[in-house]
Amino acid sequence: MTSENRPIAVIGAGIVGIATAYYLARNHSRTNITLVDQFQPMSFTSAQSGNNFRNWWPHSAMVSLTNRSIDLMEQISRDTDNRIGMTRRGYVVATREQNIDTLVSQLRSGLGDESDTLVRYHDQAEAPRYFGPSGSDCSLDVNGVDILCHYDLIRKHFPHYDPEVQTVVHIRRGGEINSQQLATYMLEYLKSVGAKRLMGQVREINPGNNYQIEIDTGSGSVEVVAGQIVNAAGPFAGEIAKWIDVELPIINVFQQKIAFEDHLMAVPRNQPFSIDLDRQQIDWSDSERSALRDDPQFARFAGDMPGGTHCRPEGGDGGKWIKLGWAYNEEAALDIDDQPLDAHFPEIVLRGAARLNPGLRSYYGRLPQKCHHYGGWYSMTEENWPLIGGMGPEGAFMNCAMSGFGTMTACASGELCAATICEARLPSYAEAFSLARYEDLTQIDKLRASNKGIL
Ligand SMILES: Cc1cc2nc3c(=O)[nH]c(=O)nc-3n(C[C@H](O)[C@H](O)[C@H](O)COP(=O)(O)OP(=O)(O)OC[C@H]3O[C@@H](n4cnc5c(N)ncnc54)[C@H](O)[C@@H]3O)c2cc1C
Secondary structure, three states, rough: OOOOOOOOOEEEEHHHHHHHHHHHHHOOOOOOOOOOOOOOOOOOOOHHOEEEEEEOOOOOHHHHHHHHHHHHHHHHHOOOOOOOOOOOOOOEEEEOOOOHHHHHHHHHHHHHHHHHHHEEEEEEEEEEOOOOOOOOOOOOOOEEEEEEOOHHHHHHHHHOOOOOHHHEEEEOOOOEEOHHHHHHHHHHHHHHOOOOEOOEEEEEEEOOOOEEEEEEEEOOOOEEEOOOEEEHHHOOOOOOHHHOOOOOOOOEEEEEEEEEOOOOOOOOOOOOOEEEEEHHHHHHOOOOHHHOOOOOHHHHHHEOOOOOOOEEEEEOOOEEEEEEEOHHHOOOOOOOOOOOOOOHHHHHHHHHHOOOOOHHHHOOOOOOOOEEEEEEEEEOOOOOOOOOEEEOOOEEEEOOOOOHHHHHHHHHHHHHHHHHOOOOOOOOHHHHHHHHHOOOOOHHHHHHHHHOOOO
C-alpha cells in the first residue's frame, strides 16, 4: 500500500533529509514523518556548503539529476519571490591549453543529444552572441556552454584572469543558492502539515515488523517506531546502515575552504565561480619550497599539484567577501569525529588560487585576521555518484553519499527518494543512483576510471 500514511523516520536533518521529508509530504501526502537529528537542522555538513550549483558533469545521469534539481529550485525561487537567493552567473573553467577536446567530449556526453546546440564556440575577438558574467539575475535564461577561445575576447570579459589563459569554458546553468533559506522554507512546510522533529542521536535500530529506533535525547532514551526509515545521515550513513546489517560503499574525505573580506578588491564582484583546471606548482619562494621539501608532512605541496582551485565572490554584488577552495585531498578518513583542519591550508589555497586570479598575490603572508577557515566531509562512493533508493531490507531507504554536490542535488534526490518510497513513477536516472548499479561491474569499473566531476 503506497497511499496510506504509514509512520516514517528520516534520520538526518541536513539538506538531504529535509528535502526527502519535504517531497514525501508535498508530492505524496506522507506527513506521518519524524525527522531525527542529533544536532540542529542544517548544522553539520550542510552548514559548510559553498551553495554552488551547476549542471556540468561528465555523465548524462548526473546532468539529468542536477538539471531536475535546478528546475525544482527555480520553481521554489519563483514561488517565494526568490527567498532562496538563487543567482545564475554560471561556472567558469579556465585553462592555459588551446586543445580542450577531452573536456568538450565530456561536456557533450553529459549534455547528450542536444549537445550540438548547447555548446557554442566563440573564436573571434568580438562575440555578439556571448553574454558575459555581468548580472547575477537568476532569471537569466542562457543555457548550455560558451567556449571562449580567442585571446582578446577572454581579456575583454575576464581581464583579471592570468594572462596565460587560452580557453574559458562558461557553463551557464550554474550559480548559487541560499541553502539555509531553502531548508527553512521546507521545514516550515513540514511543520504546517504536522511532520515532527526530534533532536537526539540514533543509537540503535532494530528491524522487525516495524523499525524500532532507539534515540538518545541527552535527557533520556526515546523509542520511535516506524514502518519505514530513510538513512540521510550524511557522513554517518555508513554507521546507520550497519544497524540493519547493510554495508554501504561510502568513504568520507575531508575538504577545506577559506573565506575572507577582499578589502583589496582582488576579485571582481561579478566573477562567476571560477575553476583553474590546470595542474600547477604552488607559487612559493625558493626558500619556502625547499623548507617544504624537507618536511615529509608537507613535501607534496612543494611539487606538482592537481588542478581545481576555485574562487568566487560571496555575499552578492554589494558584498566584499570571497571564498577559495581546492579539493586536493583524496584520503579517506577512518574517524570522522575529528575534523582535521590544516593550519597551512589558507596559505596553500590562497597561492593556488592566485594562479588564476593574480590579484590575490597581494594577500600572500598577510591574509586578513578574520579569515574564516572551515571544512567538512565529502561523503562519497568511489565513482562519486550518490546512493538513492532502497537500502536492502524492506522498508529501509537511503539518500546519501552526496559528496560535493548534495546542496545542488538535494531537491531532485529528495524527490527521487520520496517517489521510490511511495512506489511512484521514477525518472530515467533512478536506476543509476540505486544499489542496482553495482550489479554491472563493467560499468562501475568504467565509471571509477573516468573523470568523476569532483571540484
Ligand atoms: C567544504 C564543503 C563545500 C561544499 N560545497 C558545496 C557546494 O558548493 N554545492 C553543493 O551542492 N554541495 C556542496 N558541498 C556538499 C554538501 O554540503 C553536502 O553534500 C550536503 O550538505 C550533504 O547533506 P546531507 O544532508 O547528506 O548531510 P549532513 O548535512 O551531514 O546531514 C546529515 C545529518 O545527519 C545527522 N546524523 C548523523 N548520524 C546521526 C545519528 N546517529 N543520529 C541522529 N542524527 C544523525 C547529522 O547530525 C547531520 O545533521 C560541500 C561540502 C563541503 C564539505
